[in-house]
Amino acid sequence: MKLAELVEKLELDVRTGAESLDVDVTNGYASDLLSDVMARANEGDVWITLQTHQNIVAVAVMKSLAGIILVNGREPEEAAVDKATAEAIPIMVSGLSTFDLVGKLFELGIKGS
Amino acid sequence: MDVRYAKTQELLYELKIAEVMRRELNTFSPVMTMSELRDILRDHRISGVPVLEGEELVGIVSIEDLIRWLSAGGEDCAIAAEMTKKPECLYADQPLVHAIKRFDESGFGRFPVIDRATGKLAGILTKGKLMEGVLRKLESEIEEEELRRYRASHIFEDITADYKEIYLTYDVPGKDFDRAGSASTGMKRNLKRLGIHPDIIHRLAIASYEAEMNLVIYTDGGVMEFHISPQEVFLRVKDNGPGIEDIEKAMQTGYSTAAHWVRELGFGAGMGLSNINKCADKMEIDSTPGIGTTLKIRMFTGPQHKPDGGA
Numbered sequence: 176m177k178l179a180e181l182v183e184k185l186e187l188d189v190r191t192g193a194e195s196l197d198v199d200v201t202n203g204y205a206s207d208l209l210s211d212v213m214a215r216a217n218e219g220d221v222w223i224t225l226q227t228h229q230n231i232v233a234v235a236v237m238k239s240l241a242g243i244i245l246v247n248g249r250e251p252e253e254a255a256v257d258k259a260t261a262e263a264i265p266i267m268v269s270g271l272s273t274f275d276l277v278g279k280l281f282e283l284g285i286k287g288s
Numbered sequence: 289m290d291v292r293y294a295k296t297q298e299l300l301y302e303l304k305i306a307e308v309m310r311r312e313l314n315t316f317s318p319v320m321t322m323s324e325l326r327d328i329l330r331d332h333r334i335s336g337v338p339v340l341e342g343e344e345l346v347g348i349v350s351i352e353d354l355i356r357w358l359s360a361g362g363e364d365c366a367i368a369a370e371m372t373k374k375p376e377c378l379y380a381d382q383p384l385v386h387a388i389k390r391f392d393e394s395g396f397g398r399f400p401v402i403d404r405a406t407g408k409l410a411g412i413l414t415k416g417k418l419m420e421g422v423l424r425k426l427e428s429e430i431e432e433e434e435l436r437r438y439r440a441s442h443i444f445e446d447i448t449a450d451y452k453e454i455y456l457t458y459d460v461p462g463k464d465f466d467r468a469g470s471a472s473t474g475m476k477r478n479l480k481r482l483g484i485h486p487d488i489i490h491r492l493a494i495a496s497y498e499a500e501m502n503l504v505i506y507t508d509g510g511v512m513e514f515h516i517s518p519q520e521v522f523l524r525v526k527d528n529g530p531g532i533e534d535i536e537k538a539m540q541t542g543y544s545t546a547a548h549w550v551r552e553l554g555f556g557a558g559m560g561l562s563n564i565n566k567c568a569d570k571m572e573i574d575s576t577p578g579i580g581t582t583l584k585i586r587m588f589t590g591p592q593h594k595p596d597g598g599a
């Protein structure tokens with residue numbers, strides 16, 4: 176499924192990287208520990224986290240992730256927005272909790288890596 | 289010779305007709321009429337169709353046949369009367385270079401393509417389809433392959449010396465979480481441009497990021513030195529303290545000495561060194577408490593590199 180479709184179906188607010196939503200997403204990873212994401216997420220995953228500082232962008236770039244979804248309505252920090260804009264990494268915001276959001280992603284066919 | 293040109297030629301040998309031919313076929317039976325043909329060619333914007341009797345290819349009828357028929361009065365008749373009978377065919381497993389030769393020699397606009405195993409019609413090849421297939425392949429190949437192989441090897445080939453390496457360093461300030469990761473992000477881009485294999489970039493990116501974060505989290509800063517040679521990428525990360533008390537423990541997944549506020553940010557999970565170890569082809573760590581730590585990571589890029597990675 177295209178990231179753009181996820182945005183629509185999960186009613187995500189796109190904060191950055193709107194130009195990079197036309198990518199296929201089949202898998203995802205949920206974690207708030209950056210090293211864990213570095214170790215276990217796969218290229219092209221959508222990443223669900225509550226971390227909001229700019230290092231999430233570095234992790235997404237290093238791992239070539241499709242995008243980052245912030246949960247609980249958390250907003251990316253300003254520096255994260257700047258960095259994500261520069262790197263064209265989509266950061267999206269959901270009002271749902273990690274548990275609820277991942278459940279919905281699963282229903283849409285996005286599976287764990 | 290121009291490298292792109294050589295690459296295209298290589299592709300013409302590599303690509304098989306089956307990979308570029310049109311597979312969704314409109315086919316005709318010989319008893320259908322020329323006026324039906326006219327409508328189908330117009331509606332589908334195609335220039336020719338194979339004519340099948342049962343499953344057997346008996347002819348091919350094209351827009352040229354249609355024009356000839358129209359200018360001769362256009363009196364409706366069965367396709368069988370106007371088609372080219374027993375047309376020359378190509379086989380699906382033949383390389384494109386063969387098809388090009390046949391297009392040149394024959395002057396035909398299209399060839400039916402036969403599956404050698406079954407003897408049945410598998411598709412149709414036009415010059416347009418051929419061109420499209422080559423361009424599509426070129427586009428994807430040039431991006432990865434050319435970037436990877438040509439650019440990198442080019443640099444090392446054009447420079448002559450007994451020993452060659454590219455040496456890049458980054459100063460990483462300690463406790464600066466705003467800039468943390470920028471050395472590794474920049475380096476990943478560099479390695480791509482240098483044409484390093486994507487698998488190696490991927491593993492090095494992880495190792496380099498973790499090492500960089502260790503400098504940021506635990507030290508007052510340090511230096512990351514990348515040495516890229518045709519054989520390997522060697523990364524040395526040096527800092528001036530505080531050093532690691534127990535390296536064996538530090539290597540264990542989950543063991544961490546990070547401050548609470550650092551963990552709140554999602555760092556200091558106790559996975560850094562073990563992540564590095566997993567990704568590196570070779571890893572060495574030297575540390576003296578109070579003095580500093582030197583971490584060495586090697587990725588082999590020569591023929592002996594292990595593509596699936598891990599240590």
